[in-house]
Amino acid sequence: xxxxxxxxxxxPAFARTVAPEALLEPGxxxxxxxxxxxxxxxxxxxxxxxxxxxxxxxxxxxxxxxRENKVQGIVNSExxxxxxxxxxxxxxxxxxxxxxxxxxxxxxxxxxxxxxxxANARLLTEPVQLAPQQGFGEVSWKAPxxxxxxxxxVKEKVELLLACNAAAMKNxxxxxxxxxxxxxxxxxxxxxxxxxxxxDIHRIGPNFTVTAVDPQNGRFATRDSLSAPMGMGxxxxxxxxxxxxxxxxxxxxxxxxxxxxxTAAAKQxxxxxxxxxxxxxxxxxxxxPSHTWLTIHESVGHPLELDRVLGYEANYAGTSxxxxxxxxxxxxxxxxxxxxxxxDKTQTGSLGAVGWDDEGVKTKRWxxxxxxxxxxxxxxxxxxxxxxxxxxxxxxxxxxxxxVQFQRxxxxxxxxxxxxxSVQDMIKGVDKGxxxxxxxxxxxxxxxxxxxFGGQLFYEIKNGQIVGMLKDVAYQANTREFWNSCVAxxxxxxxxxxxxxxxxxxxxxxxxxxxxxxxxxxFKGVNVINTARKI
Amino acid sequence: MPILSKxxxxxxxxxxxxxxxxxxxxxxxxxxxxxxxxxxxxxxSTSGESDNLSLAITAVxxxxxxxxxxxxxxxxxxEKTVRRAEEIARLAPENPEYMPMLGPQQYLDPQTFADSTxxxxxxxxxxxxxDSIDPCRKKNLTAAxxxxxTTGFSAIGNSKGLFGYNKAxxxxxxxxxxxxxxxxxxxxxxxxxxxxxxxxxxxxxxAMQKALASVNARALEPGKYTVILEPTASVELLQxxxxxxxxxxxxxxxxxxxxxxxxxxQGERLFDxxxxxxxxxxxxxxxxxxxxxxxxxxxxxxxxxxxNDGLPQEKTTWIENGVVKNxxxxxxxxxxxxxxxxxxxxxxxVQGGNQSLLDMIKGTEKGILxxxxxxxxAVDPQTLLYTGLTRDGTFYIENGQIKFPVKNFRFNxxxxxxxxxxxxxxxxxxxxxxxxxPMKIRDFTFTSLSDAV
Numbered sequence: 001x002x003x004x005x006x007x008x009x010x011x012p013a014f015a016r017t018v019a020p021e022a023l024l025e026p027g028x029x030x031x032x033x034x035x036x037x038x039x040x041x042x043x044x045x046x047x048x049x050x051x052x053x054x055x056x057x058x059x060x061x062x063x064x065x066x067r068e069n070k071v072q073g074i075v076n077s078e079x080x081x082x083x084x085x086x087x088x089x090x091x092x093x094x095x096x097x098x099x100x101x102x103x104x105x106x107x108x109x110x111x112x113x114x115x116x117x118x119a120n121a122r123l124l125t126e127p128v129q130l131a132p133q134q135g136f137g138e139v140s141w142k143a144p145x146x147x148x149x150x151x152x153x154v155k156e157k158v159e160l161l162l163a164c165n166a167a168a169m170k171n172x173x174x175x176x177x178x179x180x181x182x183x184x185x186x187x188x189x190x191x192x193x194x195x196x197x198x199x200d201i202h203r204i205g206p207n208f209t210v211t212a213v214d215p216q217n218g219r220f221a222t223r224d225s226l227s228a229p230m231g232m233g234x235x236x237x238x239x240x241x242x243x244x245x246x247x248x249x250x251x252x253x254x255x256x257x258x259x260x261x262x263t264a265a266a267k268q269x270x271x272x273x274x275x276x277x278x279x280x281x282x283x284x285x286x287x288x289p290s291h292t293w294l295t296i297h298e299s300v301g302h303p304l305e306l307d308r309v310l311g312y313e314a315n316y317a318g319t320s321x322x323x324x325x326x327x328x329x330x331x332x333x334x335x336x337x338x339x340x341x342x343x344d345k346t347q348t349g350s351l352g353a354v355g356w357d358d359e360g361v362k363t364k365r366w367x368x369x370x371x372x373x374x375x376x377x378x379x380x381x382x383x384x385x386x387x388x389x390x391x392x393x394x395x396x397x398x399x400x401x402x403x404v405q406f407q408r409x410x411x412x413x414x415x416x417x418x419x420x421x422s423v424q425d426m427i428k429g430v431d432k433g434x435x436x437x438x439x440x441x442x443x444x445x446x447x448x449x450x451x452x453f454g455g456q457l458f459y460e461i462k463n464g465q466i467v468g469m470l471k472d473v474a475y476q477a478n479t480r481e482f483w484n485s486c487v488a489x490x491x492x493x494x495x496x497x498x499x500x501x502x503x504x505x506x507x508x509x510x511x512x513x514x515x516x517x518x519x520x521x522x523f524k525g526v527n528v529i530n531t532a533r534k535i
Numbered sequence: 536m537p538i539l540s541k542x543x544x545x546x547x548x549x550x551x552x553x554x555x556x557x558x559x560x561x562x563x564x565x566x567x568x569x570x571x572x573x574x575x576x577x578x579x580s581t582s583g584e585s586d587n588l589s590l591a592i593t594a595v596x597x598x599x600x601x602x603x604x605x606x607x608x609x610x611x612x613x614e615k616t617v618r619r620a621e622e623i624a625r626l627a628p629e630n631p632e633y634m635p636m637l638g639p640q641q642y643l644d645p646q647t648f649a650d651s652t653x654x655x656x657x658x659x660x661x662x663x664x665x666d667s668i669d670p671c672r673k674k675n676l677t678a679a680x681x682x683x684x685t686t687g688f689s690a691i692g693n694s695k696g697l698f699g700y701n702k703a704x705x706x707x708x709x710x711x712x713x714x715x716x717x718x719x720x721x722x723x724x725x726x727x728x729x730x731x732x733x734x735x736x737x738x739x740x741x742a743m744q745k746a747l748a749s750v751n752a753r754a755l756e757p758g759k760y761t762v763i764l765e766p767t768a769s770v771e772l773l774q775x776x777x778x779x780x781x782x783x784x785x786x787x788x789x790x791x792x793x794x795x796x797x798x799x800x801q802g803e804r805l806f807d808x809x810x811x812x813x814x815x816x817x818x819x820x821x822x823x824x825x826x827x828x829x830x831x832x833x834x835x836x837x838x839x840x841x842x843n844d845g846l847p848q849e850k851t852t853w854i855e856n857g858v859v860k861n862x863x864x865x866x867x868x869x870x871x872x873x874x875x876x877x878x879x880x881x882x883x884x885v886q887g888g889n890q891s892l893l894d895m896i897k898g899t900e901k902g903i904l905x906x907x908x909x910x911x912x913a914v915d916p917q918t919l920l921y922t923g924l925t926r927d928g929t930f931y932i933e934n935g936q937i938k939f940p941v942k943n944f945r946f947n948x949x950x951x952x953x954x955x956x957x958x959x960x961x962x963x964x965x966x967x968x969x970x971x972x973p974m975k976i977r978d979f980t981f982t983s984l985s986d987a988v
């Protein structure tokens with residue numbers, strides 16, 4: 001649904017809390033995993049499955065939660081189990097089992113999955129049509145991290161967060177909530193196609209909210225971090241000056257300076273209290289990548305999910321305005337000619353990067369919108385025949401061993417402009433505009449036409465100059481009109497990633513982590529509303 | 536079977552407590568069996584069942600707490616987990632806000648458990664799904680729906696003699712029906728403690744009727760309208776408001792309940808005088824767990840709300856005749872302020888009248904009937920301004936009758952303003968684990984149109 005839970009620690013299902021050292025203990029030996037996987041696959045086939053896959057998952061999380069000068073909690077958790085998915089009598093079936101280290105237990109789960117598939121086949125209308133997939137044999141993939149965050153002592157992380165909180169309080173904040181989340185997914189996938197993929201995925205997400213209060217006037221204002229959750233190790237918090245982007249406030253690329261950002265945040269939260277309230281009307285918007293990722297996510301990523309287009313999410317997340325006829329026409333202009341969106345499950349440092357997806361498909365990059373024209377969707381093995389593809393694009397994902405895998409959004413990004421253009425030069429060309437940095441409030445309808453977005457920082461642009469801070473800003477637009485109003489995208493030197501740990505979809509809901517890249521982009525004449533109210 | 540009896544739970548908790556070497560020790564034991572079935576395009580897409588039984592042990596030395604969890608219950612495993620919790624506690628940073636564990640408490644005895652729900656099996660779910668899909672297939676409509684049933688228990692005990700146990704069931708059903716050409720959509724979503732009250736066929740028929748009636752929607756100009764919000768439309772806005780009621784954030788000056796110059800707005804009239812909102816664990820339509828904590832899933836029916844320390848849930852009035860009567864206080868904040876701690880509402884009841892939805896429509900000269908609000912997100916926490924959209928059945932009312940379907944709107948509205956602009960309240964029905972009446976509201980703010988169906 002795009003219901004992004006960005007702040008809450010994502011503790012996996014059936015997780016148990018453990019000591020921090022347990023996060024560094026090795027999981028099952030790969031030979032044991034292969035033996036368990038084969039037991040499941042053989043049991044499924046013996047019961048009549050025409051296809052089976054098994055995921056042996058170990059999910060490790062650590063969250064460090066602080067406020068002001070206090071540690072509110074340190075949670076270390078581990079979740080381990082096996083999920084088996086099968087096709088029998090033309091229908092999917094799934095079963096899972098926790099703490100499974102015994103072949104007979106895993107085989108029993110496979111048999112249950114076959115029984116469920118056969119039971120559900122009674123209500124079947126269209127048998128599953130699974131795209132063929134080559135087997136890759138025994139392969140592995142490891143996120144190219146430089147430092148495993150779990151190797152860093154908790155004490156060091158606590159000291160960093162509390163030092164940052166102290167800096168915020170010293171610079172005008174009244175309250176600070178500061179959280180550091182770290183995730184390691186150790187996934188072993190095997191299927192009857194002959195792939196045995198062992199993968200090691202790491203993610204890190206620093207996130208704070210600074211609050212400034214004006215008690216006399218009964219007002220308060222907040223400023224959230226400009227960090228992005230990343231598919232990286234602890235190196236994300238070890239800053240290199242080349243990762244910083246200067247300007248009206250510093251933004252960050254592949255390294256994040258929390259101390260610098262929180263210091264600025266405290267001052268900016270205070271400044272917000274007395275900022276000018278925006279006058280509603282049409283403005284040119286200049287959107288920083290720390291903001292645009294969320295607009296891409298909601299208005300491009302979700303509507304191009306093929307399962308939504310087909311109606312599988314109709315009861316919850318909704319359907320999509322991007323119906324198949326629009327794709328078939330080959331001339332549906334999703335955006336202006338400078339708009340190019342691509343999907344990419346391989347981008348280094350992104351949250352969605354893996355070697356193989358959760359049904360054994362090797363990941364890749366492909367175009368979704370080319371020179372403004374819709375060219376493709378995001379699909380998985382049982383859908384790709386509908387869009388005339390011979391093999392899956394590799395977007396299948398389950399958030400836990402206990403969850404069944406389904407189509408999830410890959411990293412979807414706006415390609416940078418092809419001609420050199422800096423942010424400064426872009427702003428120079430704007431007569432009446434607003435420069436928006438950071439993500440804020442977000443909402444979009446169930447077919448992804450009408451949206452409204454806020455932000456963290458709003459700066460008024462007059463005659464090519466930033467003249468001051470604004471508040472109470474949100475913009476409303478229609479997806480297609482908005483992307484067709486995109487007149488310029490800065491060049492690749494400004495390209496940065498944003499993203500979310502917890503994109504929700506499905507019933508029961510599953511969360512997925514996804515990144516979206518862009519360079520700063522300009523949009524003509526967008527409707528801006530004033531959100532101030534009196535109660 | 537993950538549903539332990541009171542005595543079985545007590546035996547495990549007593550055993551855990553006997554191993555303690557800590558200053559304080561608590562055990563939260565919870566179990567659940569959850570089943571679900573999901574369908575779309577008039578066919579089942581996924582279904583499953585999962586059992587979970589787990590024990591969380593918290594050990595405390597001074598103001599340092601550590602928690603370890605386990606799902607094995609032999610003596611050796613229990614003792615090992617107590618030792619692990621103690622070890623984690625010793626290494627933990629001191630929590631200056633730690634509150635000592637509670638002693639024995641008196642708990643209410645609400646009827647949160649129904650045998651019929653606990654007995655749901657895969658065949659029952661398949662039949663319930665068939666009953667929803669079948670009428671849609673016959674009318675060339677497309678159903679997508681989801682049913683989830685939960686049976687759970689939660690037990691809590693500590694080294695100061697506290698013990699509590701509660702067993703609960705819940706079933707949630709939602710269905711969206713769309714016309715074959717995608718120009719009409721309808722929705723219904725009931726939830727019950729006792730599945731005997733759920734009829735998926737008649738519920739689906741409500742969504743079918745809305746789908747058929749919402750075809751050829753006309754565009755109205757955005758602006759301020761009188762609306763009738765069905766409970767499925769208002770529930771999330773009201774839940775958001777109730778969750779935002781917290782004494783600490785109000786005292787800290789960062790809440791809609793913060794008072795200019797400091798303090799909270801407790802005692803002030805913030806809403807229309809007909810607005811009364813309360814929680815009552817003993818309500819027969821909405822029985823709630825008698826204590827906070829213990830897990831088990833399913834929100835307030837199982838033990839959610841108000842932290843995990845076993846604070847009793849009692850009948851509490853939050854808003855009375857428009858006046859803020861009580862604001863939830865955590866134990867720490869209550870201690871600091873010298874007042875009684877009040878756990879947050881796990882489920883709430885908005886007092887209504889006797890009018891049915893139909894009566895309310897009949898009494899409306901001009902207005903808009905809203906079935907469902909969607910993608911609701913906070914815009915300004917200061918004023919509780921939220922944005923979102925109407926969905927799955929939005930209709931124009933004139934002279935007491937539904938005249939025609941209208942295109943969906945985006946709204947920007949605060950529940951605080953909404954509950955001041957109250958025109959009428961109907962008869963409360965259960966929605967999302969709360970009892971909420973249909974509400975007629977004047978000057979509800981729609982800010983733009985959406986083409987979404």
